[in-house]
Amino acid sequence: MIVGIGQDSHRFLKERTDKKFVIGAVSFDDVPGLDANSDGDVILHAICNAITSISGVPILGGVANEMCIDGITDSKAYVEKALKTLNQTIVHVALSVEAKQPRMQSRSDEIRQSVASILDLKLSQVGLTFTSGDELTDFGKGLGLQCLCILTAQ
Numbered sequence: 001m002i003v004g005i006g007q008d009s010h011r012f013l014k015e016r017t018d019k020k021f022v023i024g025a026v027s028f029d030d031v032p033g034l035d036a037n038s039d040g041d042v043i044l045h046a047i048c049n050a051i052t053s054i055s056g057v058p059i060l061g062g063v064a065n066e067m068c069i070d071g072i073t074d075s076k077a078y079v080e081k082a083l084k085t086l087n088q089t090i091v092h093v094a095l096s097v098e099a100k101q102p103r104m105q106s107r108s109d110e111i112r113q114s115v116a117s118i119l120d121l122k123l124s125q126v127g128l129t130f131t132s133g134d135e136l137t138d139f140g141k142g143l144g145l146q147c148l149c150i151l152t153a154q
């Protein structure tokens with residue numbers, strides 16, 4: 001067994017644009033998009049970083065940057081690249097999101113299912129929790145959001 005850890009965070013755009021907010025490749029209409037060169041999907045980016053922490057191959061800040069320059073901003077493509085660098089099989093992915101907004105709890109299973117299908121896992125292999133952050137951090141104040149990922153592989 002081997003355990004990887006990854007984190008990612010992004011700030012909301014100051015104004016609403018055509019850019020949609022996405023998390024775990026699921027979109028929400030009630031908040032602005034994220035300030036990032038890519039779609040700013042914090043769940044998929046945290047997963048990429050967790051994979052890198054096992055494989056040693058930089059995806060974000062590496063391969064993904066080059067893909068972004070080529071106009072590929074869908075973070076699912078970065079996860080696909082990351083998965084190709086992993087010699088192990090993913091057993092479980094635990095995700096913890098800190099955000100004041102949007103309200104994601106009611107769509108938790110939809111996000112879990114989306115992540116499970118991207119990683120070719122069962123729903124039971126993707127754990128997801130949310131915390132409001134109690135206004136203690138910029139995430140808790142609603143300026144952006146962050147995701148932590150612990151990925152177990154064998």
Ligand SMILES: [Zn+2]
Binds near residue numbers: 008009010041045
């Ligand atoms: Zn990111």
